[in-house]
Amino acid sequence: MALNVVALAGGVGGAKFAYGLSQILDPGRLTVIVNTGDDFWHLGLRICPDLDTVMYTLAGVVDPVNGWGVAGDTTHTLQALGRYGAATWFRLGDQDMATHILRTDWLRGGRNLTDITQELAQRLGVCQTILPMADAPVATMVDTVEHGEIGFQEYFVMRRWQPVVRGLRLEGIESAKVTDAAAAALAAADAIIIGPSNPWLSIGPILAVPGMLDAIVKRPVPRVAITPIIRGRSVKGPASKLMAELGYEPSARTVAEYYAAVINGFVCDERDAGMEIPVPHAAIFDTMMRSNADRVALARKVLDWINGWRSDVRLGDHPR
Amino acid sequence: MALNVVALAGGVGGAKFAYGLSQILDPGRLTVIVNTGDDFWHLGLRICPDLDTVMYTLAGVVDPVNGWGVAGDTTHTLQALGRYGAATWFRLGDQDMATHILRTDWLRGGRNLTDITQELAQRLGVCQTILPMADAPVATMVDTVEHGEIGFQEYFVMRRWQPVVRGLRLEGIESAKVTDAAAAALAAADAIIIGPSNPWLSIGPILAVPGMLDAIVKRPVPRVAITPIIRGRSVKGPASKLMAELGYEPSARTVAEYYAAVINGFVCDERDAGMEIPVPHAAIFDTMMRSNADRVALARKVLDWINGWRSDVRLGDHPR
Numbered sequence: 001m002a003l004n005v006v007a008l009a010g011g012v013g014g015a016k017f018a019y020g021l022s023q024i025l026d027p028g029r030l031t032v033i034v035n036t037g038d039d040f041w042h043l044g045l046r047i048c049p050d051l052d053t054v055m056y057t058l059a060g061v062v063d064p065v066n067g068w069g070v071a072g073d074t075t076h077t078l079q080a081l082g083r084y085g086a087a088t089w090f091r092l093g094d095q096d097m098a099t100h101i102l103r104t105d106w107l108r109g110g111r112n113l114t115d116i117t118q119e120l121a122q123r124l125g126v127c128q129t130i131l132p133m134a135d136a137p138v139a140t141m142v143d144t145v146e147h148g149e150i151g152f153q154e155y156f157v158m159r160r161w162q163p164v165v166r167g168l169r170l171e172g173i174e175s176a177k178v179t180d181a182a183a184a185a186l187a188a189a190d191a192i193i194i195g196p197s198n199p200w201l202s203i204g205p206i207l208a209v210p211g212m213l214d215a216i217v218k219r220p221v222p223r224v225a226i227t228p229i230i231r232g233r234s235v236k237g238p239a240s241k242l243m244a245e246l247g248y249e250p251s252a253r254t255v256a257e258y259y260a261a262v263i264n265g266f267v268c269d270e271r272d273a274g275m276e277i278p279v280p281h282a283a284i285f286d287t288m289m290r291s292n293a294d295r296v297a298l299a300r301k302v303l304d305w306i307n308g309w310r311s312d313v314r315l316g317d318h319p320r
Numbered sequence: 321m322a323l324n325v326v327a328l329a330g331g332v333g334g335a336k337f338a339y340g341l342s343q344i345l346d347p348g349r350l351t352v353i354v355n356t357g358d359d360f361w362h363l364g365l366r367i368c369p370d371l372d373t374v375m376y377t378l379a380g381v382v383d384p385v386n387g388w389g390v391a392g393d394t395t396h397t398l399q400a401l402g403r404y405g406a407a408t409w410f411r412l413g414d415q416d417m418a419t420h421i422l423r424t425d426w427l428r429g430g431r432n433l434t435d436i437t438q439e440l441a442q443r444l445g446v447c448q449t450i451l452p453m454a455d456a457p458v459a460t461m462v463d464t465v466e467h468g469e470i471g472f473q474e475y476f477v478m479r480r481w482q483p484v485v486r487g488l489r490l491e492g493i494e495s496a497k498v499t500d501a502a503a504a505a506l507a508a509a510d511a512i513i514i515g516p517s518n519p520w521l522s523i524g525p526i527l528a529v530p531g532m533l534d535a536i537v538k539r540p541v542p543r544v545a546i547t548p549i550i551r552g553r554s555v556k557g558p559a560s561k562l563m564a565e566l567g568y569e570p571s572a573r574t575v576a577e578y579y580a581a582v583i584n585g586f587v588c589d590e591r592d593a594g595m596e597i598p599v600p601h602a603a604i605f606d607t608m609m610r611s612n613a614d615r616v617a618l619a620r621k622v623l624d625w626i627n628g629w630r631s632d633v634r635l636g637d638h639p640r
Contacts, residue, residue, distance in 0.1 A: 044425030076394050080418030084443045094414045098400035105364030123404045 001303055002026050006189040010035045010202020011050045012067035012236055013228055014195030015057035016289045020299030021193070022058055022128050023292075031129040031185035032058075035197070036113070037140035037170060037205030038152050042090055043081065045100040046107050049153075050202065051117055051132055052099055059124040067236070070095040089158045114179050129185065133206040134176035140205055143167035152201070161238035165245045168200060170208050178211040186215045191306050194225035196287060198239045199258050200246070207262065216262055220313050222306045224265035226287060226298075227252040231271050235288065253277060264313060267302055281309055321623055322346050326509040330355045330522020331370045332387035332556055333548055334515030335377035336609045340619030341513070342378055342448050343612075351449040351505035352378075355517070356433070357460035357490060357525030358472050362410055363401065365420040366427050369473075370522065371437055371452055372419055379444040387556070390415040409478045434499050449505065453526040454496035460525055463487035472521070481558035485565045488520060490528050498531040506535045511626050514545035516607060518559045519578050520566065527582065536582060540633050542626045544585035546607060546618075547572040551591050555608065573597060584633060587622055601629055 005025055007018050009032050018032045032054050039048045049068065056062035056070055063069045073093030082088040092100065099120060106116045112135040121130045142155040144163035155163060178186075186192065197203055203225075207213050216223060232250045234240040240250035248254045256266045256277045265281035273284050283305045289295045325345055327338050329352050338352045352374050359368045369388065376382035376390055383389045393413030402408040412420065419440060426436045432455040441450045462475040464483035475483060498506075506512065517523050523545075527533050536543060552570045554560040560570035568574045576586045576597045585601035593604050603625045609615045 043421050044428055045421065070400075074394065074396050074414070076414035077397060077417045077421070080390075080415035081422065084418060084422055084440065086418070086422055094394070094396035095400035097397045097417065098404060098406070101363050101365065101397070102401065102404055102406055108364055120404065 002029065003190045003303065003307070004029050004031075004185075004188050005191050005193060005303075006031045006033060006185050007193045007195055008033050008035075008197075008203055008206050009050070009054055009195045010197030011038070011053045013289075014050075014197035014202065015054045015062070016067070016295050017193075017195040017226060017299060018054055018128075019057050019292065020289070020295035020297070021303070023296045024299050024303060027127050028129075031131060031182075031189075033131050033133055033182050033185070033206060035202045035205050036132045036134060037138050037201070038156070039137060040139065040151060040153050042092075042153070043086060044104070045097075046104045047090070047092075047100050047153075048103065048113070048117075048132070051113075051130065052096070054130055055099075055117070055121050055124060055126060058126045058128050058130065059121070061124065069093050090153060091157075114181050129181070131179065131182050131185065133182070133212070134209045135179055136172060136176040138173050138176050138205060138209070139171040140201060141169040141171050143169065156201075156238075161241065165242050167246075168204070170205055173205070173208050174210070176209045178209055178215050182212075183215055186219060189219060189221055191222040191224065191303075191310060192216055192219060193302065193306075194223075194259065194263065196226040196228040196235065196289075198228060198234070198237055198242070199225075199255050200239070200242055201237075203259075213262065222265050222281070222310045222313060223263045224267060224281075224302065224306060225255065225259045225263045226267045226302065227255050227269055227272070229255055230269040230287065251275070256282075265306065265309075267305075322349065323510045323623065323627070324349050324351075324505075324508050325511050325513060325623075326351045326353060326505050327513045327515055328353050328355075328517075328523055328526050329370070329374055329515040330517030331358070331373045333609075334370075334517035334522065335374045335382070336387070336615050337513075337515040337546060337619065338374055338448070339377050339612065340609070340615030340617070341623070343616045344619050344623060347447050348449075351451060351502075351509075353451050353453055353502050353505070353526060355522045355525050356452045356454060357458050357521075358476070359457065360459065360471060360473050362412075362473070363406060364424070365417075366424045367410070367412075367420050368423065368433070368437075368452070371433075371450065372416070374450055375419075375437070375441050375444060375446060378446045378448050378450065379441070381444065389413050410473060411477075432499075434501050449501070451499065451502050451505065453502070453532070454529045455499055456492060456496040458493050458496050458525060458529070459491040460521060461489040461491050463489065476521075476558075481561065485562050487566075488524070490525055493525070493528050494530070496529045498529055498535050502532075503535055506539060509539060509541055511542040511544065511623075511630060512536055512539060513622065513626075514543075514579065514583065516546040516548040516555065516609075518548060518554070518557055518562070519545075519575050520559070520562055521557075523579075533582065542585050542601070542630045542633060543583045544587060544601075544622065544626060545575065545579045545583045546587045546622065547575055547589055547592070549575055550589040550607065571595070576602075585626065585629075587625075
């Protein structure tokens with residue numbers, strides 16, 4: 001399909017939907033802007049979990065069971081690190097380690113994350129453009145009842161998102177800015193699609209990059225979000241638990257409201273048919289993506305639906 | 321044996337002899353001062369090949385065929401680095417990688433190489449003390465006829481020591497100094513033994529550390545070198561080739577002459593019986609170490625021999 005699409009994505013859910021888009025859009029038409037609030041330094045390596053999940057997914061090498069990491073990867077280095085008494089709670093595969101080693105070396109050499117991400121992806125044969133939300137480091141800090149404020153990976157991986165969250169803070173966000181590459185992709189986009197990622201933990205940081213919201217909202221094109229919540233539950237991960245802890249009712253409608261200042265279209269799951277969505281354009285599809293075929297089918301439905309109304313969108317045509 | 325021994329070692333040969341010593345000396349009695357002129361930065365990691373070879377050997381996890389690296393190690397990360405187009409000429413095992421990752425992280429955190437080496441070795445269960453020759457980085461640069469001056473690992477690993485050497489230079493040696501730990505070990509030594517490592521490439525850099533020669537020579541104890549040359553040939557590696565290229569006759573006698581200002585004892589191989597060695601104390605043993613039993617047997621012979629004359633050594637008792 002000859003449509004320029006920018007997708008916003010966090011980890012597994014957003015990556016799966018991006019994979020669907022990648023199979024339908026013509027080569028060079030898809031840009032994925034990825035959350036980097038999860039990035040962290042670990043054992044001296046710069047680890048960018050969401051960028052890697054999107055990259056491995058688009059490269060077709062992602063572990064199909066976990067949805068992250070490299071299929072069939074081993075953990076010999078991690079086990080050896082454990083014998084040295086080093087932290088092993090963050091699972092690092094041996095093939096995956098190559099990504100972290102090269103990225104870290106290139107970062108320390110002065111290259112920016114945008115360039116590095118492009119080069120890694122190209123070398124893995126990815127034909128789509130994968131962009132970090134910003135080149136400056138941003139760290140999503142999670143304020144928890146049990147442990148106070150902790151780093152994202154401590155919350156998400158080490159503590160398996162069990163702590164009760166009372167707030168979020170994006171460390172370094174004031175120094176981040178929309179990259180030239182992201183600005184150009186958004187300026188050329190025929191549609192902007194927010195994947196079914198965690199709105200608060202994955203998409204929130206992207207939208208919080210100074211200049212990002214404006215760069216998105218000023219575009220007179222479909223700006224669509226796919227719900228990550230079905231019948232009040234996250235498809236994967238802590239979204240619904242987090243929403244409840246932050247005082248929101250966990251529902252697709254709440255997600256649509258969260259994005260209300262950004263989107264003009266919203267995709268609900270068919271299991272929530274009948275739910276009132278306060279967005280100009282709403283669609284109901286089966287959004288569960290269990291297989292690659294599901295991902296491609298959902299992407300096709302969403303793109304066909306968007307194509308049906310995208311010529312109606314006018315500049316300033318926005319609910320708020 | 322209740323003797324404090326300091327051994328000087330490069331990679332495989334010195335490590336094997338150190339292993340022999342470790343099996344005979346009482347716990348805590350052996351200190352190995354190791355060449356770090358081979359150390360280099362590679363893919364953003366600080367790699368110390370000789371320190372690791374000595375550590376893996378004393379820990380009993382060294383690859384018995386190569387004499388370096390971890391037994392049974394895999395190379396999944398290296399292969400993945402290769403898929404990214406990164407250099408793969410320096411073989412890095414997956415378990416081995418943990419050593420480089422931790423060392424690099426700790427170095428970047430401000431710890432010195434002496435502390436780091438001790439901690440890594442202790443965590444691998446090594447009961448002996450392994451010390452780098454210096455904490456400051458020193459790089460052995462090899463001036464070759466074919467490629468001009470190249471780094472040690474480019475000469476040794478990438479080009480398999482095939483280039484013709486016309487000179488050596490120790491970059492950074494003027495900033496290096498004998499560490500407190502090395503000085504203390506030498507001051508307490510009942511014997512100092514130079515292992516059968518390459519005199520020019522492995523032991524030369526250790527002796528070139530400002531203050532090292534003095535710290536060794538002032539000790540009124542046996543200071544013994546084991547020949548790495550048997551019948552004019554290196555047991556392993558480029559020693560005899562290098563000697564010829566630098567204008568020396570490749571022989572055990574040449575090695576003894578090279579060390580003449582340092583040693584008062586020298587161990588020749590039995591295959592060179594009859595060779596005149598210009599050193600006060602000389603011994604003839606089978607110095608080939610094909611098995612751990614050979615290593616222990618040679619170490620015992622050398623220590624027994626040293627014990628026979630160590631009470632005769634007087635301060636200033638030196639041939640030159």
